[in-house]
């Protein structure tokens with residue numbers, strides 16, 4: 001985060017449109033602006049189909065906008081090659097998905113180590129980092145378990161540990177509690193709160209108000225457009 005001063009947003013979207021050509025044209029985002037200050041915790045909330053995942057995928061440099069500008073840490077993602085976008089994802093962004101997206105044939109530890117393999121960390125450091133993160137998310141006694149030997153909540157904890165492996169500046173979470181029960185969902189949300197307390201910028205998308213309320217700010221979206229913004233008060 002060297003290039004970012006305290007007042008610069010780490011993520012900035014300006015009048016972003018995303019259209020998918022699918023028979024006709026589907027407009028998933030219809031002119032969205034959004035600015036995330038470094039260290040902020042924002043929830044984007046809207047009904048299914050409102051463009052939330054599309055928005056996260058653009059910020060996560062998985063895709064590029066049809067029009068408008070998406071900048072991450074001062075770089076317009078449209079100016080990056082495919083390779084440089086992958087590099088940005090691998091160093092600055094951690095993803096947490098509704099369906100966990102763990103590698104089924106890798107153990108919990110190996111799943112967390114994977115981003116560090118791509119980042120070319122040496123084996124000892126990788127293992128040490130993975131074990132310390134799995135400890136942090138309460139899975140110190142499950143490091144060698146395979147994903148299918150873990151509950152949904154435990155899988156999502158592994159996914160959070162994996163998202164944090166490279167200590168990314170930005171954590172993007174797409175309906176992270178969508179496939180776990182309410183109590184487990186609360187545990188997942190408190191891990192995200194802990195991550196925010198440690199200084200990461202978090203963007204969460206959800207259709208559920210009680211999940212969105214864990215953030216400091218809720219940005220409402222509908223039909224690919226921004227609606228009102230709420231500030232969530234009080235200490236957490």
Ligand SMILES: Nc1ncnc2c1ncn2[C@@H]1O[C@H](COP(=O)(O)OP(=O)(O)O)[C@@H](O)[C@H]1O
Pocket residue numbers: 020021022026027028046047048049050051052053054055
């Ligand atoms: N890859 C795609 N191809 C075509 N249409 C898509 C694609 N991804 C999303 N859409 C459409 O874009 C709109 C927004 O989708 P999405 O961002 O997934 O919404 P949300 O995450 O809020 O449910 C929907 O109408 C959806 O059908």
Ligand SMILES: [Mg+2]
Pocket residue numbers: 052053054174
């Ligand atoms: Mg979605």
